[in-house]
Amino acid sequence: MIIAGGGIGGLATALTLHQIGVSCIVFEAVLDMRPLGVGINLQPNAVRELSDLGITERNLDQVGLPAKEWALVGLNGNDIYSEPRGLLAGYNWPQYAVHRGQFHVLLYEKTVDRLGQDVVRLGSRVTGYRKNADGGVTALIEHADGSTSEESGALLVGADGIHSAVRAQMHPDQPPIHWGGAVMWRGTTWAKPIRTGSSFIGLGTHRHRIVFYPISHSDPRTGLAIINWIAEVTMDNSEGWKQSGWFRQVSIGDFIHHFDTWIWDWLDVPALIKQADSVFENPMIDRDPVPTWRDGPVLLLGDAAHAMYPTGSNGGSQAIIDARILGAAMVEHGVTQEALAAYDDRLCGPISKLILRNRGAGPFGLLNMVDERCGGTFDNIDDIIPAKERAEFMAAYRAAAGFAIEQLNTAPPTIPKGARVRAGW
Numbered sequence: 001m002i003i004a005g006g007g008i009g010g011l012a013t014a015l016t017l018h019q020i021g022v023s024c025i026v027f028e029a030v031l032d033m034r035p036l037g038v039g040i041n042l043q044p045n046a047v048r049e050l051s052d053l054g055i056t057e058r059n060l061d062q063v064g065l066p067a068k069e070w071a072l073v074g075l076n077g078n079d080i081y082s083e084p085r086g087l088l089a090g091y092n093w094p095q096y097a098v099h100r101g102q103f104h105v106l107l108y109e110k111t112v113d114r115l116g117q118d119v120v121r122l123g124s125r126v127t128g129y130r131k132n133a134d135g136g137v138t139a140l141i142e143h144a145d146g147s148t149s150e151e152s153g154a155l156l157v158g159a160d161g162i163h164s165a166v167r168a169q170m171h172p173d174q175p176p177i178h179w180g181g182a183v184m185w186r187g188t189t190w191a192k193p194i195r196t197g198s199s200f201i202g203l204g205t206h207r208h209r210i211v212f213y214p215i216s217h218s219d220p221r222t223g224l225a226i227i228n229w230i231a232e233v234t235m236d237n238s239e240g241w242k243q244s245g246w247f248r249q250v251s252i253g254d255f256i257h258h259f260d261t262w263i264w265d266w267l268d269v270p271a272l273i274k275q276a277d278s279v280f281e282n283p284m285i286d287r288d289p290v291p292t293w294r295d296g297p298v299l300l301l302g303d304a305a306h307a308m309y310p311t312g313s314n315g316g317s318q319a320i321i322d323a324r325i326l327g328a329a330m331v332e333h334g335v336t337q338e339a340l341a342a343y344d345d346r347l348c349g350p351i352s353k354l355i356l357r358n359r360g361a362g363p364f365g366l367l368n369m370v371d372e373r374c375g376g377t378f379d380n381i382d383d384i385i386p387a388k389e390r391a392e393f394m395a396a397y398r399a400a401a402g403f404a405i406e407q408l409n410t411a412p413p414t415i416p417k418g419a420r421v422r423a424g425w
């Protein structure tokens with residue numbers, strides 16, 4: 001099998017295929033794997049799959065830490081909502097807040113250890129594909145030195161991210177990237193974690209907020225941990241995104257004025273931002289859903305299939321789930337187009353709905369409700385949104401995103417232990 005893209009989705013697919021006895025080659029555009037990005041969350045459903053892949057909590061503790069709480073706080077510093085996360089919430093698996101780049105490198109090292117060094121071909125960009133008369137597919141590859149080559153296989157998985165070349169060929173009329181007006185400035189700062197010591201905190205209003213959470217255990221000598229933060233403002237988007245790229249390094253002076261009065265006795269936002277090593281700006285973007293993620297022997301997975309707003313903290317987790325559901329479909333149907341059809345039938349519809357749900361603010365939708373009902377200022381949140389309504393809102397999100405606690409705890413493994421694709425397929 002051929003995999004385009006060695007990100008979280010592509011490498012989780014390679015590890016899964018290896019586990020079920022299917023060989024593969026991964027073509028990755030970058031020349032060397034460096035730990036890029038800041039924080040992401042791995043939800044309990046994804047941590048379960050990682051554990052079934054032999055990636056242990058000990059491994060994850062090297063690149064992050066278990067999350068304990070998810071909380072929304074109003075601009076006056078009053079709690080809007082908080083709930084325990086991971087094991088504390090009753091899941092059988094923890095939720096992890098990790099450094100995206102370090103986690104990615106962990107997956108890369110596991111892949112190379114288990115599948116061999118030459119399985120991941122770096123500096124190799126997939127530019128498109130050709131469907132063959134025998135039912136197979138040929139991937140067209142451009143190498144970093146400018147040369148080109150072709151690789152044929154039974155199936156091609158496009159795990160090449162939000163700017164996917166595979167998706168662009170599969171859906172040539174897809175609309176351009178969608179930007180809803182929110183701009184994010186992201187960075188990491190060594191600071192003392194607050195509340196539980198591993199709390200995800202969303203503070204502010206739905207158009208003006210900061211989200212922050214630790215992504216490392218605290219240093220026992222200093223008590224400091226790496227705090228991942230995302231400062232966010234929603235702007236007028238009627239003229240579209242004006243910068244030339246989607247991701248750039250900026251200086252703190254470019255945006256700190258949006259947050260310079262955000263100081264409470266328990267938190268100093270300007271200080272948190274100013275102590276970051278480097279800061280990146282990117283607009284909050286996603287892609288409109290497409291009706292299918294499959295074109296004969298070609299399949300989309302991860303952000304290539306369903307790039308979504310990070311409001312639900314589920315982009316990385318869903319890429320891992322995709323890989324495992326594809327593996328389960330192959331155990332049932334072999335390395336065949338039927339397996340791709342089973343995956344597409346199971347995921348494309350519900351996850352497309354989740355893209356639109358995250359566009360409507362995902363779990364941060366509670367901030368919209370506070371804003372609509374009282375303009376964001378309140379003394380007691382119970383007077384604005386009763387506790388029952390808050391709990392119901394969050395339960396509905398959990399169910400839609402596949403995080404429902406009982407359902408996950410009682411579900412059989414996605415891929416039974418020891419399952420292999422039958423020989424001859």
Ligand SMILES: Cc1cc2nc3c(=O)[nH]c(=O)nc-3n(C[C@H](O)[C@H](O)[C@H](O)COP(=O)(O)OP(=O)(O)OC[C@H]3O[C@@H](n4cnc5c(N)ncnc54)[C@H](O)[C@@H]3O)c2cc1C
Binds near residue numbers: 005
């Ligand atoms: C450099 C980087 C930094 C990120 N930082 C963050 C972050 O800080 N916080 C966050 O929430 N999310 C971040 N993300 C996104 C997050 O990793 C994804 O939403 C999620 O993990 C889904 O993973 P994916 O494998 O589908 O896509 P990605 O993680 O985007 O991986 C796609 C991979 O495909 C490669 N690629 C792209 N085009 C081609 C091609 N044509 N041929 C071959 N290879 C190709 C890319 O180099 C990349 O390695 C980042 C992604 C990248 C690539």
